[in-house]
Amino acid sequence: MKKRQPSFLQRWTTENNRLVQQYLTEDHNGLTLQSEFQRLVKEIQGLPPRIPSLCVELPVVFNLCYLQYTSKPQGGADLSTALCGALQRVLRASQSGQAVLTVERLLNPDPDVTVLLKHVIQLAQGTDLVEPVCLLATLLALRLLGSQRDKSSAILQTVKTCKTQTSSESEGNTAASGKGCVIQPHLIPSCVLGTDEDSRCQHPPVEYLLACCYYLDGNTAVCLQELERPAADQQFLPASYLKGYVLYGEKRYEESILALQDCLSSPVLDMCSKARVLNLMGCCCAQQGKPHTAVQLFREALQCDFSLHMALYNISLQYRALGLGDVELETLNLLVTL
Template sequence: MSVVPCLVDKWSEENNSIVLTWKQNERGLEPNQGVLKRCCSESRKLLQKIQGIPAAPERLALEMTVSYNTFLFSLSVSEASEIEAGLTHSLLRALEAAGSQVSCSDPVQLWEAVLQTLGSSVCVPYVHKLLLIQWMLWLMQCQLERVLALLMQTDHKRERSAPLNLQTETRNLALSMEEDSSLMVAMAAKDLKDLLHVCTVICQGVEQMKMEKYFEALDIFQEAKGLPSPRRLLAQIHNLTGQSFAKRGQPHCALHFYRKAVEVDCACHSALYQSALVFRQLGNTKAEMEALHLLYSAVQLQSDKNSSCASLVSPATLLGGEQMTFISRVPSPSLILHTLAHTCVSNGSISDGVEYYLDLLASLQTDGKDIIHTGDGTSFPRIPVVYLEAGFALLKAKRFSDALVVCEDVVTSTLDFIPERLMLDADEKQNVASYDVILQNVDYVLWAGAAHLLQAQAHWNLKDTKEAITNFTRAINTVVKVFIKQKDWKQKHLGNTEALVERIMTLEVAKGQALAGRGLCFLEKGQLKEALRDLHLSLQMTPGCKTFKMLLSEVLWRLDRREEASAHWRETHSTSDAPKSVNLPLYLQLWPDDTTFDFSELKKKVVEYIEAKKS
């Protein structure tokens, strides 16, 4: 009979030794994940020894404490289902020790039996520790109804005048948090209960946000702010409060809480990202770029750190993958960098935008990504688009030779994918598979054509008119590979969606720009008939463009067609630019805005001609 007490003492010392090892590791500046795994392994072995003999009341406190520690150690190294099975086994053994035989597969019913049998015994603090484990497992899976059913069973005597409510249950929950000084635990029950409480409230708030009940979510987050919580979790509560205000159309309130989130925890990247979105909505470009720059720097800093931190129970684990994705969603570093580069260039900060684009291209090359087949065009643009945008930015920065090199990468990578001719029928309804192939082929043509167009503009700016004409011609020859049978295709739904219509219209704009560019080159060389032909064609592709009309006036004047030239001139100055019929990609927005052609002499001559006619 004296063997059992000896075993209890020995196993208690073994448990305390394991926990002490963990505690010493946890206090270190950089807790070691290997120590956590070792503690988990040793605790499991100890639990197996204890459960290798029949359950008994005198060992119940020890067994439940070791079970509690083992489940906590296992959290980051085991599946939740494995911990759930171990918990069920521990509960059945507890009932067995109390002389109660229960065989049921439903965890809620099992807990009801455990709490009824042991709820008034000296083992209550140990039972409640395992109840926290169950709460934790169900919270991780966002099974809030099960959590409510579990917590309601802890106090059958309390009168409930109000409807069943998880917030009320967690707020009024009475659990025995007493600790046994002879049995050490990996995490104090009170600390775990507090963390579970605040995470449960946050989970409820997120669920309200998903249902677009933002007013109710704000009430819940207000309660969460008053609960004990880690600094990083408090920052996320402020962040979620800001997101709720943003969704309710109160951007300035949202910015206030995003700022509080970053003040509480500078690593709350989601708050920085959400701030950038609000600044974009408010049209505050400078603040948006500052927020994006801070976000990119913060993300880079975090990725450079060696994250060897080991944590028993983290808020990220408790809130589950789906919840945390919703709470702390932040784009990838590449997407942040692309957004920053695109925003800078779109808003005139060309030199900054160029540097961001070059950093982005360097990171893409370091990652070994295929320029054609990487990027799905949804979260991150297709990589040829990124290269074309970089080429555009380099042109704007007058780094013409660099632009040529970047665009050449697009030309060579698309060469083997461009179809000889792509005939489209506006009357024909495509199936999904063939439609996707058509879209992809049109993209190849567009990317290659745009690359030649940007190269032509670079040669033009380098005063190499011959190479400019060659590349404008290549751009034209590329984009005309896509041909539509019907002349009235713009009035029809081409294919299955508007996506193809927009791409074809973008091709038309590219073709118009290439024709105008070549026409300008012919004008410079004095080849007026060729210039007239190309400029007429360009205006068919891009009607209403004032710069192209003025170039046409210049050509007509030099051909001594004064009346036509002055008519085009008057038309150009009496109307504004026609609204763009398509939302052009960034890389097609350079030409003709940066056309360096002096129209002052033409203006003087036309004005004199018009005045002379009046007199």
């Protein structure tokens, strides 16, 4: 009996998962992976968009765009075009000929992204498209964070609303294991998104990115509100550090130290990041009039990363505060020779 050939969706899913697993190995070649994902995206998008195939297509597009973003964070216009194009294919797949005319403005090369996203999320409700759509939108918001912050914030608010609406549905769901033909719709390591290593992330860290928008706009009060919401993932390392940094700027040093201690308890904290956390904790202690504790923290920071010269400079400032001018000069001389 002739062996049955796998369907297009099965083959694309298997190929995506193979590339994802390859990405997760430490010795992968980024350029080769990008080329492989580009080939796969080109093959998938050679066919008209349909809802079943989009459940595979959107994760693959996200994987490609994520690789491109991590290799070149500014991404350029091509990255934004690819992300918007993927969202537009959902619209095309869901609309009949006459209905398309009513949303024609959303299918042009430069659509209103926030309006497009709202349409797409509405169409995706009740399907497996919601998660990859939110991931694509979040990556687009991240791409626009530096240049078009208002648009980035609007996108994140839309994703956050979608996340709130679907959280009850996803609660208690088990994570995809990645075995067989189960799609793995993102390349982001689970630890980056603040989830357990064995689980599949259901939502990107929207609260954290929104907090970044508010902080960059100088709205520290709303930034802190976003970081302190119950929905925010307090174990997400960058969120805890941002909270500590903002509280330090607000001269709320004790609260800042508590937030930074959450960073130190994170299992994904690398030595360079730990050095910066300890340095900021030292700054808090220095502002509280605790120079001896501050010096100890700055020294621990240098033990983690001796290239963090600001910690060495901070030590010299504390020696000055203690009236140890000779030791201060020795520290500054060491800093000059580095």
